[in-house]
Amino acid sequence: MTRTVDGEPLLFAHRGFAGENPENTVAAAEAAAGVESTAWIEIDVVPTADGDPVVFHDAALSGRGGPPGAPDDRGLTDETGVVWETDTETVTAAEVLDSGETVPLLGDLLDAVPSHVGVNVELKNPGIDASLLRPDEALGPDALAELKGVWRPFVDRVVNVAERRANDLLVSSFHEAALAATREVSEYPVAPLFSESIGDALAIARRHDAAAVHPPIDAIRGAPCFDASRFGDADVVDAAHDAGLAVNVWTVETWYQTDRLAAAGVDGVIADYSTVRER
Structure with a gap:
């Protein structure tokens, strides 16, 4: 999980390049995989009421911005309800962003x-x-x-599906227990996502022999939107590299951000657009 030979950060297609495609769908994955510079496709998984892993970001089928089940004006799908309280047949029939694409099973x-x-x-x-x-x-x-006991049944199902495929797999999460459960049942590399504490993220990474950390873009010193009020003098890139960890940053929108992140030494950019490495 190192830089490509041209010295640019690896390109992760965030939800299958969500700025260009109906996020977390088969069509998005196919389109993202068709981009020559795509190294990884990033997706989100949650269970249905039947326990099946599906590719979906939110709790609410209807949208985001409110409590689970509360619709908003984005209309993420044409269904309502909480994903893990809804049967698989209904979830996988839900149309994503009026695209004709539906919520896919992970497999x-x-x-x-x-x-x-x-x-x-x-x-x-x-x-x-x-x-x-x-x-x-x-x-x-x-x-x-x-x-970890709460996460384990779902993690078992995700790993069981993934092990049938030949792709390299990286498991990330904001939840330490999810990564701990993953390491307990598989050899897949893991990466803690974080939005607040660099110290906690590095501690989690050390505990579970992670391959990478996934910080927000405003945690990177030298990035255009670095937030010193939140992250102070910490340098997550240096600290992670000193610990042997790659640094893959979310969520990147422009070539300028990518350029500055590359200068800061990051290893990967998790991006909404396939053009973020183009000037």
Whole structure:
């Protein structure tokens, strides 16, 4: 998981380049895989009420911005309800962004990705109230053991689906227990996502022998939107590299951001557009 030979950061297609394609769909995966510079396709997974892993970002089928089940004006799909409280047949029939594409099973999307393109699977939720999951936090032993048990059944299903495919797989999550469960049942590399504490992210990475960390773009010193009020003097790139970890940054929108991130030494950019490496 190092830089490409031309010295540019590896390109991750965020939800299959969500700025160009109907996010997290088979069509998005196929389009992203068809871009020569795409190294990885990043997707999100959650379970249905039947326990099947599907590729979807949100709790609510109807949209985002409110509590689970509350629609908003984006109309993410033409269905309502919480994904993990809804049967598989209904979820996988839901149309995404009026595109004609529907919410795919994880296996169906993986089948659409050529074996030379890696897949970054983000574990979003195992099927419970998100407020109980304690994201972005290095957990104590008791909490980690308890939440690992909550994640384990879903992680088992995801791993079982992924192991049937030849693609390289990277598992990321905001939830330490999800990564711990993954490492317990597979040899897939893992990467903590974080939005707040660099220290917690590095601690999680060390505990679970991670391959990378996935910080937000405003955590990168030298990035156009670096937020010193939140991240102070910390240099996540240097700290991660010192620990032998790659740094893949989310979410990148422009070539200028990519240019500055490359200068800062990041290893990958998780981008909404396939053009972020073009000037």
